[in-house]
Amino acid sequence: MHTAQLVERVRGGDRRALARAITLVENGSAELREIMSGLAPHTGRARVVGFTGSPGVGKSTTTNAVVRAIRERGLSVAVLAIDPSSPFTGGALLGDRVRMQEHATDPGVYIRSMANRGHLGGLSWATPHALRVLDAAGFDVILVETVGVGQAEVEIAGEADTTVVLCAPGMGDSVQAAKAGVLEVADVFAVNKADRDGARVTRRELRQMVAMVDRADEEWKPPIVMTVAAKDEGVAELWARVEEHYAHLEANGELAERRRARARGEIQAIALERLRSRLGGVGADGGIEVLARDVAEGRHDPYTAADLLLKELGSGAQ
Amino acid sequence: MHTAQLVERVRGGDRRALARAITLVENGSAELREIMSGLAPHTGRARVVGFTGSPGVGKSTTTNAVVRAIRERGLSVAVLAIDPSSPFTGGALLGDRVRMQEHATDPGVYIRSMANRGHLGGLSWATPHALRVLDAAGFDVILVETVGVGQAEVEIAGEADTTVVLCAPGMGDSVQAAKAGVLEVADVFAVNKADRDGARVTRRELRQMVAMVDRADEEWKPPIVMTVAAKDEGVAELWARVEEHYAHLEANGELAERRRARARGEIQAIALERLRSRLGGVGADGGIEVLARDVAEGRHDPYTAADLLLKELGSGAQ
Numbered sequence: 001m002h003t004a005q006l007v008e009r010v011r012g013g014d015r016r017a018l019a020r021a022i023t024l025v026e027n028g029s030a031e032l033r034e035i036m037s038g039l040a041p042h043t044g045r046a047r048v049v050g051f052t053g054s055p056g057v058g059k060s061t062t063t064n065a066v067v068r069a070i071r072e073r074g075l076s077v078a079v080l081a082i083d084p085s086s087p088f089t090g091g092a093l094l095g096d097r098v099r100m101q102e103h104a105t106d107p108g109v110y111i112r113s114m115a116n117r118g119h120l121g122g123l124s125w126a127t128p129h130a131l132r133v134l135d136a137a138g139f140d141v142i143l144v145e146t147v148g149v150g151q152a153e154v155e156i157a158g159e160a161d162t163t164v165v166l167c168a169p170g171m172g173d174s175v176q177a178a179k180a181g182v183l184e185v186a187d188v189f190a191v192n193k194a195d196r197d198g199a200r201v202t203r204r205e206l207r208q209m210v211a212m213v214d215r216a217d218e219e220w221k222p223p224i225v226m227t228v229a230a231k232d233e234g235v236a237e238l239w240a241r242v243e244e245h246y247a248h249l250e251a252n253g254e255l256a257e258r259r260r261a262r263a264r265g266e267i268q269a270i271a272l273e274r275l276r277s278r279l280g281g282v283g284a285d286g287g288i289e290v291l292a293r294d295v296a297e298g299r300h301d302p303y304t305a306a307d308l309l310l311k312e313l314g315s316g317a318q
Numbered sequence: 319m320h321t322a323q324l325v326e327r328v329r330g331g332d333r334r335a336l337a338r339a340i341t342l343v344e345n346g347s348a349e350l351r352e353i354m355s356g357l358a359p360h361t362g363r364a365r366v367v368g369f370t371g372s373p374g375v376g377k378s379t380t381t382n383a384v385v386r387a388i389r390e391r392g393l394s395v396a397v398l399a400i401d402p403s404s405p406f407t408g409g410a411l412l413g414d415r416v417r418m419q420e421h422a423t424d425p426g427v428y429i430r431s432m433a434n435r436g437h438l439g440g441l442s443w444a445t446p447h448a449l450r451v452l453d454a455a456g457f458d459v460i461l462v463e464t465v466g467v468g469q470a471e472v473e474i475a476g477e478a479d480t481t482v483v484l485c486a487p488g489m490g491d492s493v494q495a496a497k498a499g500v501l502e503v504a505d506v507f508a509v510n511k512a513d514r515d516g517a518r519v520t521r522r523e524l525r526q527m528v529a530m531v532d533r534a535d536e537e538w539k540p541p542i543v544m545t546v547a548a549k550d551e552g553v554a555e556l557w558a559r560v561e562e563h564y565a566h567l568e569a570n571g572e573l574a575e576r577r578r579a580r581a582r583g584e585i586q587a588i589a590l591e592r593l594r595s596r597l598g599g600v601g602a603d604g605g606i607e608v609l610a611r612d613v614a615e616g617r618h619d620p621y622t623a624a625d626l627l628l629k630e631l632g633s634g635a636q
Contacts, residue, residue, distance in 0.1 A: 267627055302354060303354060
């Protein structure tokens with residue numbers, strides 16, 4: 001399939017083209033530039049909602065229930081499940097297959113996992129690229145699901161319009177959240193498995209901690225929704241809160257700001273990667289080899305060497 | 319403590335100064351430049367040995383036993399335990415305290431964990447910086463211990479003179495190793511818990527896979543040592559193999575090459591970070607804000623915007 005053809009088919013929502021395009025994103029294909037260029041004019045419509053939480057809070061179950069709630073409102077939805085664990089587990093794919101079953105025959109639902117969340121050798125702009133693909137394909141809502149392991153939760157907030165943080169009773173999630181900086185970025189909290197002991201304690205703890213935190217958007221007080229996703233309880237309310245937050249973002253101009261911030265990060269990451277490969281090019285001329293030897297043998301510290309390398313690159317030191 | 323004073327005390331092996339300096343590395347302190355500059359002339363002596371393997375292979379036990387073997391040869395040793403897991407678990411610190419007990423009264427042993435292994439917001443040059451601190455403090459050997467989670471194993475190999483990969487029977491480690499690219503970077507394998515069923519199978523599998531792999535250093539065939547670290551069995555042999563590898567590196571010039579490569583990575587990371595902050599500076603002038611809006615609203619793709627940003631940076635496009 002040629003790139004132009006792939007772009008057309010993605011825009012038409014063709015499943016095979018979508019799968020292909022996201023695989024190209026995962027693999028950091030050289031064709032991405034052309035694909036992103038072709039898709040760019042057709043983006044900016046989809047709402048991006050991040051779902052995150054520790055393993056065991058019922059993230060997949062909640063996402064599935066939310067997908068149902070979204071479908072009931074007549075909106076189409078894509079789920080991008082980002083697996084930050086080892087790219088070698090294959091767990092993401094298995095999860096996909098199991099979850100696909102419920103929605104397999106619904107043309108308004110697309111579920112895809114992406115093993116490469118951008119760290120440890122992958123593209124740091126993989127997520128925004130994948131979002132662009134799904135956005136251009138015309139989905140009304142894109143749910144980005146990540147396993148919350150500290151920093152990952154905070155990072156996904158940078159990609160989403162609305163970030164939902166899932167907790168569960170008795171998992172110490174509220175304390176974890178406070179430590180990981182999640183309180184600052186969560187727009188909506190869900191205490192899932194709310195029929196279990198301790199759910200109200202978890203809610204109270206969350207509420208107390210949220211009150212103590214300074215958020216960038218002072219006008220929005222993150223609601224805490226009690227859900228039992230496995231029984232579909234509270235899920236409609238959860239989605240209603242997400243829609244309220246979206247309306248709030250639109251009303252105060254924050255939506256455009258968040259999307260600009262997302263684009264800014266993506267541009268900088270690509271620019272930086274280009275500079276990185278240019279630094280490698282400087283090395284080919286032998287300059288960095290001499291500097292590396294000087295540092296290895298203690299004649300320079302690495303900061304001085306970096307200054308000299310940048311001077312050589314022609315972009316001046318400092 | 320002033321920087322010059324800190325540098326002096328680190329060189330003298332003062333424990334409090336070491337702890338302070340590595341904390342500054344963890345935190346990405348602004349004083350690092352001056353500290354590294356002060357320490358640089360006093361480095362290049364220590365042998366750096368990486369220990370890695372999946373959770374449960376007995377890494378801490380093996381490291382402890384190897385520390386004993388090193389001490390028996392009259393060499394001083396520092397252990398840098400790098401915890402790639404969430405910085406919020408506190409697990410590293412607990413592990414430290416437990417392990418310190420055996421060697422607490424031995425002035426020739428220093429054990430320190432570092433939560434920040436450089437990804438997810440930390441300094442990517444944290445490990446080489448910490449190695450420089452311990453090297454300048456005069457330790458003969460530095461053991462760098464990492465939990466092997468795929469890519470992390472491969473990355474630590476870039477920091478060490480010799481990389482030891484620990485496996486255990488029945489954990490599927492040999493298959494994992496093959497997938498994660500560890501076979502290419504391991505200099506010595508240890509099959510720990512070798513008194514358990516399946517140890518010889520694991521050794522055979524490893525041997526077969528090692529034979530199939532192209533290594534950068536063709537002259538060294540990675541030995542596979544059987545150990546029961548908890549009973550001190552095979553540990554002296556393991557250390558002997560590490561010393562053999564070190565002698566091999568010295569003899570064929572590979573040692574200097576590995577250290578230059580390490581310095582090269584450190585220099586490039588610092589240079590790149592400086593470029594990154596300059597890209598942020600470009601943003602302060604408003605240039606990147608306009609580009610980010612164009613990308614967010616679909617008028618540009620991010621690659622074109624990155625080209626324009628680099629042009630603005632004055633370093634030319636491409």
